[in-house]
Amino acid sequence: MSHVHNFSAGPCILPQEVLEEASQAVKSWDNHGLSLVEMSHRSKAFVAAMEECRALTKELLELPDRFEILYLQGGASLAFLTAAMNFLPEGGQAAYADTGTWSAKAIKEAKHAGRVNVLTSSKDDKYNHIPEVADVDGDNAYLHITTNNTIFGTQYAHMPQTTAPLVADMSSDMMSRRFDPEPFALIYGGVQKNMGPAGAVMYAVDRARLGQTGRSIPSYLDLEVQLGKDSMFNTPPVFSVYTTLLTLRWLKALGGVEAIQARNEAKSGLLYGEIDRNPLFEGHAQIGSRSHMNATFRLVDDSHAATFDDAWNKANINGLKGHRSVGGYRASMYNALPLESVQVLVDVMKEFERTHG
Numbered sequence: 573m574s575h576v577h578n579f580s581a582g583p584c585i586l587p588q589e590v591l592e593e594a595s596q597a598v599k600s601w602d603n604h605g606l607s608l609v610e611m612s613h614r615s616k617a618f619v620a621a622m623e624e625c626r627a628l629t630k631e632l633l634e635l636p637d638r639f640e641i642l643y644l645q646g647g648a649s650l651a652f653l654t655a656a657m658n659f660l661p662e663g664g665q666a667a668y669a670d671t672g673t674w675s676a677k678a679i680k681e682a683k684h685a686g687r688v689n690v691l692t693s694s695k696d697d698k699y700n701h702i703p704e705v706a707d708v709d710g711d712n713a714y715l716h717i718t719t720n721n722t723i724f725g726t727q728y729a730h731m732p733q734t735t736a737p738l739v740a741d742m743s744s745d746m747m748s749r750r751f752d753p754e755p756f757a758l759i760y761g762g763v764q765k766n767m768g769p770a771g772a773v774m775y776a777v778d779r780a781r782l783g784q785t786g787r788s789i790p791s792y793l794d795l796e797v798q799l800g801k802d803s804m805f806n807t808p809p810v811f812s813v814y815t816t817l818l819t820l821r822w823l824k825a826l827g828g829v830e831a832i833q834a835r836n837e838a839k840s841g842l843l844y845g846e847i848d849r850n851p852l853f854e855g856h857a858q859i860g861s862r863s864h865m866n867a868t869f870r871l872v873d874d875s876h877a878a879t880f881d882d883a884w885n886k887a888n889i890n891g892l893k894g895h896r897s898v899g900g901y902r903a904s905m906y907n908a909l910p911l912e913s914v915q916v917l918v919d920v921m922k923e924f925e926r927t928h929g
């Protein structure tokens with residue numbers, strides 16, 4: 573089979589060596605004589621893997637001690653509700669920035685827990701930019717942001733400066749760039765965008781801020797309960813957690829988040845350079861809001877779509893079709909995507925200009 577250049581938005585590309593080690597562990601895990609997926613999650617070996625995964629997450633994100641890490645189920649979609657249940661006080665309100673489909677879903681779920689104050693929205697502009705957020709006053713328990721908008725290809729260049737603590741969905745840019753954790757109370761993200769196979773969602777939570785909502789929280793959604801059980805309140809998604817651990821080891825070995833950020837910026841720089849240079853293409857996101865992870869673009873003349881689609885398919889490129897709500901194309905350039913794959917796409921775009929320009 574020839575090499576596929578995988579630009580899929582999620583689940584997404586993972587390092588080849590991680591996939592090899594994970595598949596070996598499914599057959600027979602190290603010297604335990606059993607498959608990873610047929611062993612007790614309370615076995616010494618798996619508990620050690622979970623603990624290493626939690627510790628490595630904290631280390632790679634350079635989080636201060638006040639943060640604790642959980643790997644749970646339900647994806648980011650359940651975290652929308654969990655975040656509000658744990659941080660929105662009974663009778664209180666929280667501020668939300670509406671920057672895309674996932675933000676809108678976070679807002680919808682938070683309404684199950686209390687009043688939601690949508691401070692700003694770029695919906696009327698097809699979510700093509702990250703709107704400014706004014707300071708958030710003390711009536712709001714937190715400001716919720718979606719740091720990278722996977723579908724529309726926008727990303728916060730800088731985190732908003734507010735006095736309210738930040739709660740963030742980082743599903744699609746987790747571990748892709750450094751950030752200052754200081755303003756955050758909670759960070760969460762489904763692992764399947766940049767860290768591992770689907771099944772687990774990561775929470776990094778400031779433990780001291782829990783338990784202040786005055787509400788009764790169902791056990792699974794109560795982050796204090798989950799922390800009290802060291803992320804083992806119930807059976808964790810063992811394969812997803814273990815493979816995430818392997819990806820984090822891979823990331824650490826290549827120099828951590830700072831090193832991958834430089835690679836990611838080289839990849840996005842290469843592609844955006846071509847989108848801006850090539851007269852046959854135009855970007856969707858405004859330049860100051862462009863995502864390093866998901867680049868959205870389209871053909872200026874859509875009548876060429878069938879031939880362009882044929883060209884990138886022939887180059888063994890996968891997953892380039894844009895989300896149905898935006899149309900056009902979306903190139904997702906997660907951590908494990910090599911620069912060479914971006915070069916292949918850029919070469920296809922250049923050749924397309926030569927034949928159709």
Ligand SMILES: *Cc1c(COP(=O)(O)O)cnc(C)c1O
Pocket residue numbers: 582646647648649650674718720721722741742743744761762763765773
């Ligand atoms: C994919 C995605 C989600 C949804 O994640 P699930 O784990 O499938 O619930 C939420 N937010 C963002 C930013 C995403 O990219």
